[in-house]
Amino acid sequence: MQRIGVFVCWCGSNIAATVDVDRVVEAVKTDPNVVHAENYQYMCSEAGQKLIRDAITEHQLTGIVVCSCSPRMHEQTFRKTAEAAGLNQYMVEIANIREQCSWIHKDKDEGTEKAIILARAAIAKVCLNAPLQPGQSKVVKRALIIGGGIAGIQSAIDIADAGYKVDIVERTPTIGGKMAQLDKTFPTLDCASCIVTPKMVECAQHPNITIYAYSEVEEVKGFVGNFNVKIRKKARYVDETKCTGCAVCTEKCPSRKGRNEFNCGLDTRGAVYIPFAQAIPNVATIDATNCLHFKTGKCGICAKNCSANAIDFEQKDEIFEEQYGAIVVATGYQISDVTKFDEYQYTKHPDVVTSLELERLMNAAGPSKGVLVKPSDGKHPHDIVFIQCVGSRDISGRGKCYCSKICCMYTAKHAMLIREKYPDVNVHVFYIDVRTPGKNFDEFYRRAVEQYNVDYIKGMVGKVYENEKGGLTVQAVDLISNERVMLDTDMVVLAAAIEPSDGVKHIASMLTASIDTNNFLTEAHPKLRPVESPTAGVFLSGVCQGPKDIPETVSQAGAAAVKVVGLLAKDYLVTNPCTAHTDETMCNGCSSCERVCPYGAISYIDKEVMDKGVREVRRIAQVNGALCQGCGACTVACPSGAMDLKGFSNKQIMAEVDAICK
Amino acid sequence: MQEITGLMVKRAKELLEAGEVQRVIGWTTGDFCYDVTPAVFTKAEDLEEGKFVYNSFCGSNLSKYLIQTLRNDINAVNTAKAMAARKGENPDDIPGPGKTLVFLKPCDTYSFNQLLTEHRIDKSLVYVIGVACRGMADIEKIKLMGASGITKVIDAGDKLEVKTIYGDKSFDKKDVLLEKCACCKGKEHKYADEVIDPEPLPEGEGKGPMDRMAGVTMLEEMTAEERYAFWNDQLSRCIKCYACRNACPACTCMKCVFDNPRSGVDSKANVTEFEEKMYHIIRAFHVAGRCTDCGECSRVCPQGIPLHLLNRKFIKDINEFYGDYQAGEAEGQRAPLVNFDAENDVEPSIVNEKGGN
Structure with missing residues (x-):
């Protein structure tokens, strides 16, 4: 017979307003296993915890049930309480009578009845609990950063400064990300390159940081503290150790048809290229799809001109394995597809550009050397229209439902920079709302309107079309004057929505990190654990978690780094003892459990089993307790019931169901 | 032959x-x-x-x-x-x-x-x-069609020549096929x-010649009450002889849950009339996605319960939800119900899907 104590929390009025806590206490006392029950205003407070500790000692309790909030909130708290009173921490069960009961019910009788049922289910379960002992696993003191944009760079530097080894894996030939492509940054208008390139150099020179550019994560196995990662170093066809970055090859290359990704395709580059002058690592890369050598077997001009003898057409992709204790995902964003919004003529007219393209057009290192020109004829524009929310806050189903957050501010920045540099250019901005929360953000926007006379028009653009003069006409509605607006203009800039990078879904799958329907990685808790993924040991940095600007990205990158450092500072981690295990006499070796295991924790061995006096060799499932996360998928897939989960055994679950159905 | x-x-x-x-x-x-x-x-x-x-x-x-x-x-x-x-x-x-x-x-x-x-x-x-x-051929059908005292059955192409102590009979083979063969x-x-x-x-x-899913469609078109009455009627005849389980090539557990006192569902006297149904429901779930629709369960049932209908309902649902799947088509298949696919099974955020409410 168990001796169970039940503790019902009021949670102030959160629970007590909809659940009659006295009635719950009276009801659970009728259970033969319950020897003590009481309620208290805040069970999680020190006074509440003391009630529990005292009751455990006084009544020699063998298990406790706390009827309170979600176990995600305070299960740990009450486990520690039990432990402090000498009870095994796995002899604690939480009945969630807040989120799953008081918050969703209005009628007190209904709420109370449900609370009693939930308490009875937890009592039925705790009666079958067994004391469990957590194990230990070693922590590998090395972190992996996936993505080498400003988020990844900042996380890497912060972790490396704390004294731990960090590897950055970046899929493009250089780190720097989107920030390196920007011209100026809001709200201070300092040059993006001037602040990001020194950080890139710092990464490259840091003794604790290794950069694997032009590389991708191929496979992730393992678990928090001990991830085993396969990294594919893609063939650059240039020996990184020999290349000096002199760029002679890039000038001599006769193939000039490569799309210059760094300039958003506004111009072309050679088949052998260095994305930009400050690239890190500053080595050339051959793009095999455009290279004449790979296409025709001839050419080889780059190799002839390379004084360092670094060109290597025979180079192959290289896959290597490394162990990590923690992984930071910093995969960033890309500009969403604006071709679905072709009423703005993006695919039809070269003078309709996205904001990132405008960023390159205004950048001193860009295709027009920083002189603002129309892409169609290279002439100076006299009138520019900005269209906000292209694909953001979309209800038509063509774009994204969310606000991309950065567009209002960068559009104000673009408008202001243009008016500053070219006072003859008229600038109009069409917007739904202008959203400028943030330090010095609203002041910045007001400066654009008041000081630089940028023409902000509330209203969305219906369509853009080419007029008879060869320019563009923008047709819109001004919602404030309630009038139709027809504007002749020279250029249209689309503030396109940002979306997570296209490879993120694949990375999330490898990490078993969850993503939302927009492919943003989900945080463990939106308020309290914003830089952690629900998968232990995986941290989130930058826009991969949600739209944010540079200051926010850098803060989040730092926060993620602190979490990583906190993890790497430990020598050992406590492992969850609630893992699956097999009953050898019942296992069929059918592989069902292995096929559903998301963590690759199950393998098979041929083992001699003694069953009813017969000794025979059988194929038996084996669970790696360190890999098992206790999700329980295997226990459901197992046809014979051989697979069971400690702390959540089939018997315990059935006891709960029985208690609820009684 | x-x-x-x-x-x-x-x-x-x-x-x-x-x-x-x-x-x-x-x-x-x-x-x-x-x-x-x-x-x-x-x-x-x-x-x-x-x-x-x-x-x-x-x-x-x-x-x-x-x-x-x-x-x-x-x-x-x-x-x-x-x-x-x-x-x-x-x-x-x-x-x-x-x-x-x-x-x-x-x-x-x-x-x-x-x-x-x-x-x-x-x-x-x-x-x-x-x-x-x-x-x-289904001997029960032959008997129902009036042949008794059978002494010999001769295969003659499309016909079965049945010799009985009361004289000879001849049947069209297609009229006396086993259910599983009619839906071959x-x-x-x-x-x-x-x-x-x-x-x-x-x-x-x-x-x-028969549509394999016709019976399932018929059941799906019933109201819940009618369907309950149908299964109540059919399964009430079950004598729990376990012939269906013993013949089933998907029921191959080292220790079947119905023989395992620790499972909580092992063989015992029925407390309520629902328990005999529970046996069939549990069995249908256990073979779901693994059943090749070989039809042995119905063939061996001494009470003539159409057990294949339970399995075919699962097959139909799996085909509809996950695309056509035939268990046993090839060795090493990954059945939809027991296949974690890292590319597509990443948990989507339920909060987001429901609009945050």
């Missing part, structure tokens, strides 16, 4: 005599000409026609018999080796179990593949001869080391 039986016996004898196989799993006749049962033959002389039969009553699926046969043989060898070692002899001198020859009809090969996928049999210990099948999936063997088929059908021909 005469011709193919002769070929099967000839081939089995050859393989036994050459030592290629150590035993043959086939069919033998019972007390009556129509109660044919599975049998294991270890000597060539036992394979005389008359003892070894292949006729229109060989509906039983032999693939499941491999599990216990192979297990017994391996255990016997291991015991012999252990004995030898104890006597100080070299255990390696004890010969291995050798191969087992099994005759499988096209539908039986699906079960065979499924058993391979689930690692229930070792392929290297089996020699599969696929045998042609043109549909098996096709005449192609999905696994075989060799096939014996003296008169092969043109490709794609030979599928059963």
Whole structure:
């Protein structure tokens, strides 16, 4: 017979307003296993915890049930309480009578009845609990950063400064990300390159940081503290150790048809290229799809001109394995597809550009050397229209439902920079709302309107079309004057929505990190654990978690780094003892459990089993307790019931169901 | 049928005599000409026609018999080796179990593949001869159509000539097919080391005349109350003889939950009338996604309960939800219900999907 104590929390009025806590206490006392029950205003407070500790000692309790909030909130708290009173921490069960009961019910009788049922289910379960002992696993003191944009760079530097080894894996030939492509940054208008390139150099020179550019994560196995990662170093066809970055090859290359990704395709580059002058690592890369050598077997001009003898057409992709204790995902964003919004003529007219393209057009290192020109004829524009929310806050189903957050501010920045540099250019901005929360953000926007006379028009653009003069006409509605607006203009800039990078879904799958329907990685808790993924040991940095600007990205990158450092500072981690295990006499070796295991924790061995006096060799499932996360998928897939989960055994679950159905 | 039986016996004898196989799993006749049962033959002389039969009553699926046969043989060898070692002899001198020859009809090969996928049999210990099948007869239908006192049944092409103590009768074979044969999936063997088929059908021909899902559709069109009444009526006849489980090639657990006192659902007197239904519901869930629709459960049910309808409902649902899937189509398939796919199974945020409410 168990001796169970039940503790019902009021949670102030959160629970007590909809659940009659006295009635719950009276009801659970009728259970033969319950020897003590009481309620208290805040069970999680020190006074509440003391009630529990005292009751455990006084009544020699063998298990406790706390009827309170979600176990995600305070299960740990009450486990520690039990432990402090000498009870095994796995002899604690939480009945969630807040989120799953008081918050969703209005009628007190209904709420109370449900609370009693939930308490009875937890009592039925705790009666079958067994004391469990957590194990230990070693922590590998090395972190992996996936993505080498400003988020990844900042996380890497912060972790490396704390004294731990960090590897950055970046899929493009250089780190720097989107920030390196920007011209100026809001709200201070300092040059993006001037602040990001020194950080890139710092990464490259840091003794604790290794950069694997032009590389991708191929496979992730393992678990928090001990991830085993396969990294594919893609063939650059240039020996990184020999290349000096002199760029002679890039000038001599006769193939000039490569799309210059760094300039958003506004111009072309050679088949052998260095994305930009400050690239890190500053080595050339051959793009095999455009290279004449790979296409025709001839050419080889780059190799002839390379004084360092670094060109290597025979180079192959290289896959290597490394162990990590923690992984930071910093995969960033890309500009969403604006071709679905072709009423703005993006695919039809070269003078309709996205904001990132405008960023390159205004950048001193860009295709027009920083002189603002129309892409169609290279002439100076006299009138520019900005269209906000292209694909953001979309209800038509063509774009994204969310606000991309950065567009209002960068559009104000673009408008202001243009008016500053070219006072003859008229600038109009069409917007739904202008959203400028943030330090010095609203002041910045007001400066654009008041000081630089940028023409902000509330209203969305219906369509853009080419007029008879060869320019563009923008047709819109001004919602404030309630009038139709027809504007002749020279250029249209689309503030396109940002979306997570296209490879993120694949990375999330490898990490078993969850993503939302927009492919943003989900945080463990939106308020309290914003830089952690629900998968232990995986941290989130930058826009991969949600739209944010540079200051926010850098803060989040730092926060993620602190979490990583906190993890790497430990020598050992406590492992969850609630893992699956097999009953050898019942296992069929059918592989069902292995096929559903998301963590690759199950393998098979041929083992001699003694069953009813017969000794025979059988194929038996084996669970790696360190890999098992206790999700329980295997226990459901197992046809014979051989697979069971400690702390959540089939018997315990059935006891709960029985208690609820009684 | 005469011709193919002769070929099967000839081939089995050859393989036994050459030592290629150590035993043959086939069919033998019972007390009556129509109660044919599975049998294991270890000597060539036992394979005389008359003892070894292949006729229109060989509906039983032999693939499941491999599990216990192979297990017994391996255990016997291991015991012999252990004995030898104890006597100080070299255990390696004890010969291995050798191969087992099994005759499988096209539908039986699906079960065979499924058993391979689930690692229930070792392929290297089996020699599969696929045998042609043109549909098996249901003796219950023949009896219902007025034949009693049957002494002999002769296969005559599309007809069955039935000799009874009251005179001769003739039936169209298509009218007396087993349910599973009326809905035949096709005449192609999905696994075989060799096939014996003296008169092969043109490709794609030979599928059963009935729509496999017609019964399920009928059930789906009922109201919940009607459906409950239907199953209540059908399953109330269950005598819990477990024939369906014992014949089922998907029911191969080392320890079935219905035999396991720790499972909480093991065999016991029914407390309520619902418990006999519970047995069938649990069984249907256990074989869901693994059932090849071989139809053995309904064929062996002495009470004539249409158990295949439960399984087919699962098959239909799986096909509708996850795309067409035929269990046992090939070895090593990853069934939709037990397949974690890292690319597509990443948990989407429920909060986001429901608009944050």
